[in-house]
Structures are given as C-alpha cells and as structure tokens.
Amino acid sequence: METFFSSVLTRMRKEAGFATAYSFYHDNGGAPVLKVSYRNYLSMEQGKILPTFGRLSRIIFGLRFISKSAPANTLVVAWLKTMAGEEAYGNLLEPIISVKAVSGLSPLHKAMARSLSEKKFFITRERAEVVYANRTNYMCFMALGNDTAEWDPEDLAKKLGLNKQAMKKSLCAMEAVKLVKRLSNGNYVCPLATSHVEFPTLRTAPLCDKAHERMAELVASGKTIYFRRGVIRADLMDLRNFLPLMDLNITTSLTYSITKRTDQSALFAIEGRVIKLMDF
Template identity: 25%
Template sequence: MAKFADVLRHAREQAGYTSSRGFYNRNGGTKFFGCTYRHYLNVESGKTMPSGKLIDRIAVALGLLVDRDRARAFVLGYLNSTAESEELVNLIVQTLGPAPDKFKTAESPLVDSMARVNKAHTFDLSREQSEWQCKSPENYWTFTIISHDKGAWDAGTIADATGFDRKKIESALKDLLKFKLVRKQGKDAYACPHAGKVFQHPDSKIYSMGLSALRDYRKDMAEKNGETLMRYHFFSRAPESELRHYFQYLIKSVQGAEVCSTMEKGPDTTFFEIETNVRKVLPF
C-alpha cells in the first residue's frame, strides 16, 4: 500500500496540488470522489487501498487520461501494491505492451496556467474560522473582499460596497483581527496578509451544512448587484461511464478562468462565480 501512496502523492504534486486537502476540495470533494476527505487521506497515507471507482475519480482529477507516461506510472504503482508478486506485475505489463519510447502530450496554455494556479500557496482555515464565515453574510463578505485585495479596507468602504450595516462590518473586522486573518493599518483600515491565497475550509459535517449558506450569500448578492453573463446548455444521451472521463476537461476549463484573477481594482473588476454542472435526467 505504501508504494501506491507514494506514487499518488507524487502524481498529485506533479499536477500542481501542494496539499491533499487542496486536491480533494478543488476537484469537487465528496460529490466528485464519492468518499470523505478522511477516507481519501487514508489512501494517500497508505493506510488503505482505493476502490476501483475511487481510482477512476483520482485519475480523472489528476488529468492522467491525457498523459500516458504519468498514467502508466500511476497504474504500475497500483499494481505493485496489489499484485501478489513482481512476476505477475511484469506479466501484466508485457501482456499490455511496452511503453512507447517517446510520448509527448500536446502543450496547452491552459494546462500550463493551471499548473501555476494549483501550485499557488493555500491557507487552511481552522474550524472556528470556517464556522465564523458561515454565520452571517456580513462575516463572509467582509473576509471575502479583504482577502481578495492587496490594499487596506475600512468598515465604511466595505459597507458602501456591500450595502451592509457599518457596525456589523466593524464587528466582523474585529473578529478577523482576533483570528489573525487581518492586520490593522493606520487608525481604522485593515489588510489581509494572506490575500491571494486559496483558502481551504476543513472537511467536516458542519462545513458541509455551512457551504449551502455561503452559496446563499453569493446568490443574494448576485440578485442585488449582478447579472448572468453567459449560459451554455447541452442535452445529450450518452454512456455515463464514458461521459465521466470528460469531467476532467470541464473541471479544468472552469479552474482555468482563475488565470484572470487579480488582487487589484481595475475599471471593470468584479467578483464572478463560474460553475459547471452535469445532471442525470432519465436513464434511457
């Protein structure tokens, strides 16, 4: 099991994910992998072997289906951890055929940009910090605004931008100072020393419930101040087993939009929420 765990960690790092939690959360968490983060961590730490279904989900998330060399190393790691003998592994490899001497995947600006994005530093929020954000829209938006900008903000500026009560914003800023998520600059301004990082919420039942609250906060804000810029719809009949292999492209295309992210205000900078959904409608 340790052999596969080592291969999995190496493959994750090659894909640009510096932490197991970041890899798990950024690819859809429980809904995508079909298991809890704790279970995935047991696989990556070598405590247990993954099921065939989880192996498929991991391979898709790592983009192995378009990188034969990495896919081969991944599968060999799995075989070495599950086969009864090295001779059996060699037999399987010889039966399936030798690897090509040279195999190059197509170079893509999106793939390159996503590698840079995934390697960005992450910040793991504590359970208390995560629960605090979920408590109110004032808490959530105060932190969201200040953590996405390199500059300093005061309660009045945030209140003007969001339409929230200034006193509630002041209270939220004091809490953030206590959590050491912001630092005071001058008399009334605050700045986030972690601005630009990818903030990871802990995997817990409480956060799973809180996640719906955060979505509601964004939805309410969009209804007041935003608009839908694009919607693309596609309806098709397809084998689920084949369509699932396409998920990686959907995920990476959405993640790729992150290369446009900025920490500075511009003439048309805006918070955007970009998502993609694949919904099963009727077995047919």
C-alpha cells in the same frame, strides 16, 4: 523504500499544489479530517506503510480530485498494484478491473495547471466555517480577497451595502483565523488577495449547504453577462473524466483577475455545473 503507491501519491500531491507532505496534511485539517497522524501520512509518502483502503477516499478528497474521475482511479489502481504486487495485479486483478484510458490534458492545459498551482493557498476547514458562517462574512472575504488595498470597516460596509456593526464582527472573526490582518490605523487588508484560494472539499451536509446558500445569495443579486447551456446524453462514468478539464477551464479565469480597482472592474461569479436530469 519508495513503492509504486508512494511515488504516485507524492507526484499527485505536488501536482495538486501542495509543495510538501506537511502542507497537504495540515491544509486539509490534519487528523480530524484525514483520520491519520502526520507521522503515519508521511510514512505513506515514504513507502513505509500502505494506508487502509478506506483511507483512500479521504486522501482523494484532500487532493481535490473528483470522485470516480481518472485521477482518483489512478490513485486507487496504484494502491491495488502495491497491495497485490504488480505481477499479481496484472495476472489476477487487472483482467477484472475496468479502468478506461482517457486522453490527458493538452500541453497548454498542463502548463496552465502548473502555473496556477504555484499560487494556491488552501483554506482549512476551520477558516471555511468562518467564511461561510453568514452573508456578511462571505461578502467581506470575497471583497477583501480580491483587493490589495486597506479598508476602513465602515467604508467597506458602505461599499458592500452591509450593516456596519455586522461588518466589524465579521472582520474580527476573520482576523482570529488570520484570513485578514488589522493594521495599526484600524484598517484591514487580506494577505491572500494575490493568491489562488482553494476551499476544502465539503463532505458534510451542514457546511456544504452553507457554501451553496452563500453563493446562491451572491449570484441572485448580480446580473448575468454571459450564459451557455446544453443538454447531452452521455455515459456517467465517461462524463466524469470531463469534469477535471471543466474545473481547470473555470480556474483559468484567475488569469484575468485583478486586485486594484479600474473604471470597469467588478466582482464576477464564474461557475460550472453538470446536472443529471434523468436516466435515459
């Protein structure tokens, strides 16, 4: 009973790194976030039902697509074709809908995206709230999430320059949501240290503000080793199609990540920003 929309949705879900419909639904927070039951979401992928148009924005965010980008628009067009029928869409809707064709990713970028998607671990909103709750939690997760060794809480606090009691509270909070594991000797390890951790798309202001605050604190304490900036004039809708490529290029830095200390190893913040300066 496959439909055009269900086939596109299923393909995009797999390409995004979610191996099953179950993982996509629950790794995105389930009903509270997607506003549908798992049974109904599965029916969407099976072609039994078509989601209401308003649900598409939540599915797009769940797939980690950038709003109004080419991948997001592709899913919307698939919905319209299925809703209207391909013939009716071609005769009535397509002439009045402007969806610009954009060049896809290069074969190298596609291969890199496939390779990285196999190592993805999607952090639920509940876990993200614990990580972003305070500076100690954030620093603790960033450190353990990049190291496969086991750590004594006091040694970790000393290494990161954090309060020992605050560190113990942070480790307990993260153990409660299974971000770290406490060993029988009292030390802690992070089971996600070898994974490509993906945080949820942050749609609500409080959590989004906390995420920006935590990263800003971390970046302010570091030292810039590379910097590149430019100003261009571009059409906003065209520029949005550059963002997925920029996102993948930044994610590709994971191929350089290590989980064991070396003589020159360090934690590095790698970020990309596009800032609209003014209408012109």
